[in-house]
Amino acid sequence: MAPAAAATLVTPTHSVAAAGWRMARRGPALPAPACVSPAAASHVPQSASASTYVATTSSAGGVGCAAGKCRLAHATPLALGRTLSQAQPPLRSPQPGAPRRRPSTTASPTATTVGALPEFVDALAASPYRDYYVLTGAAIGAVVWVKLFDYLAANGTLEQKLSRKLVHTTTGPIFVVTWALFSANPMARVLAAVVPMLNFMRLFAVGTGLLSDPGLVNSVSRSGDRTELLKGPLFYVVTLVAATVLCWRDNPAGLIAVSMMCGGDGLADIVGRRLGRGNPLPYNTQKSVAGSVAMLVGGYGMAYGLISLFCGLGFFTCYPPATLFGCLGAIAAAATVVESLPINKWVDDNVSVPVVAAALSLVLLPQPVEAAAGVVASAAAAVVPVAAAGVAVAAAAAGSISLSM
Numbered sequence: 176m177a178p179a180a181a182a183t184l185v186t187p188t189h190s191v192a193a194a195g196w197r198m199a200r201r202g203p204a205l206p207a208p209a210c211v212s213p214a215a216a217s218h219v220p221q222s223a224s225a226s227t228y229v230a231t232t233s234s235a236g237g238v239g240c241a242a243g244k245c246r247l248a249h250a251t252p253l254a255l256g257r258t259l260s261q262a263q264p265p266l267r268s269p270q271p272g273a274p275r276r277r278p279s280t281t282a283s284p285t286a287t288t289v290g291a292l293p294e295f296v297d298a299l300a301a302s303p304y305r306d307y308y309v310l311t312g313a314a315i316g317a318v319v320w321v322k323l324f325d326y327l328a329a330n331g332t333l334e335q336k337l338s339r340k341l342v343h344t345t346t347g348p349i350f351v352v353t354w355a356l357f358s359a360n361p362m363a364r365v366l367a368a369v370v371p372m373l374n375f376m377r378l379f380a381v382g383t384g385l386l387s388d389p390g391l392v393n394s395v396s397r398s399g400d401r402t403e404l405l406k407g408p409l410f411y412v413v414t415l416v417a418a419t420v421l422c423w424r425d426n427p428a429g430l431i432a433v434s435m436m437c438g439g440d441g442l443a444d445i446v447g448r449r450l451g452r453g454n455p456l457p458y459n460t461q462k463s464v465a466g467s468v469a470m471l472v473g474g475y476g477m478a479y480g481l482i483s484l485f486c487g488l489g490f491f492t493c494y495p496p497a498t499l500f501g502c503l504g505a506i507a508a509a510a511t512v513v514e515s516l517p518i519n520k521w522v523d524d525n526v527s528v529p530v531v532a533a534a535l536s537l538v539l540l541p542q543p544v545e546a547a548a549g550v551v552a553s554a555a556a557a558v559v560p561v562a563a564a565g566v567a568v569a570a571a572a573a574g575s576i577s578l579s580m
């Protein structure tokens with residue numbers, strides 16, 4: 176990433192601003208993704224010649240592409256607005272000499288929402304136990320949320336299958352949104368991952384019969400058979416653990432994987448069961464055109480929403496709308512095809528769909544530099560203590576050997 180480029184503030188074009196994209200810093204120079212056609216990219220006027228994503232120095236150019244050359248807007252972290260900035264260091268250090276982005280006083284929708292955050296969020300953000308509070312809240316929220324759907328199914332408000340799919344569709348994105356509440360501590364992603372890990376243990380214990388929880392079995396199984404918890408639901412929470420630890424909030428690949436699994440696959444079932452009877456897919460009569468269209472729209476829509484939210488909060492580089500439209504469309508289409516294939520016997524949808532979506536996201540979307548830095552930092556955080564412990568053990572062993580000689 177070119178430091179000078181990363182330092183400059185740009186103003187979004189009217190179309191970008193209208194789409195809710197925020198005033199942003201410049202992003203890294205990255206290859207233009209294959210999924211953005213020059214035609215799709217050319218709606219924002221900008222002087223450009225090479226087919227790379229580059230930052231320019233024009234203050235009026237905004238976020239956009241021209242003739243295969245695009246810029247990534249790069250928002251500074253404004254998560255929870257002044258709440259976070261008062262309570263802790265910025266999520267990322269600014270580039271040396273880079274002008275810090277000041278919280279906007281203009282009437283941006285996010286700024287308005289952020290400004291209206293209640294006092295307890297300020298207190299939460301300032302607390303040294305913040306991550307533990309969020310973790311506890313999310314873990315309790317998961318139990319309450321699943322119980323709510325159990326209750327709605329038990330009293331006949333929701334059909335059991337619909338209740339199960341609504342749990343599938345909603346818990347993932349709600350969990351992902353809680354990521355924004357965690358601090359910038361490198362261990363925060365590990366603490367966040369404890370929430371799906373706890374659910375893994377719960378599903379495992381109930382699925383194997385170690386614990387009895389008929390409510391959980393009713394909410395997440397198709398037939399009331401507890402052993403079903405050891406299949407789809409268990410893979411579902413493993414995917415959430417992987418997205419949290421590997422991608423966290425600075426890599427859109429995790430948001431996309433979760434969206435395709437929850438918004439896409441979830442909606443495919445809900446719509447397919449209702450509107451799919453007369454339109455089976457030619458290569459898989461168990462699934463329908465209506466279900467697959469719902470998967471495409473649901474996966475794309477949820478991913479677009481989550482990416483816009485996290486980009487707006489400043490967790491990663493904003494993509495120009497053309498990039499998001501082309502790349503996300505291609506990823507959602509591929510995930511839809513994978514979901515529609517008759518391969519359920521061999522690989523669960525909760526694995527195949529997010530794995531393909533994440534892999535394609537890594538290939539097609541220009542990756543924010545923060546994501547790579549985050550992966551390196553978390554790898555170092557994991558490796559350094561282990562290596563230090565290894566060195567200490569080796570030193571102790573060497574010491575005891577030399578003493579005994």
Ligand SMILES: Nc1ccn([C@@H]2O[C@H](COP(=O)(O)OP(=O)(O)OP(=O)(O)O)[C@@H](O)[C@H]2O)c(=O)n1
Nearest residue numbers: 407443444447448451461462463466467515524
């Ligand atoms: N592209 C799709 C996907 C699903 N469906 C409908 O949704 C039902 C359930 O599909 P699927 O999600 O594969 O079912 P399960 O295996 O029951 O659910 P899960 O993946 O959550 O285990 C199908 O029988 C079909 O009626 C559809 O019409 N078109």
Ligand SMILES: C/C(=C\CO)CCC[C@H](C)CCC[C@H](C)CCCC(C)C
Nearest residue numbers: 313316317320343350371395407408411
């Ligand atoms: C029915 C499911 C999958 C089948 O395809 C989903 C199972 C969901 C788990 C039982 C609960 C998962 C909870 C999340 C890890 C955390 C949600 C937290 C939030 C605050 C609601």
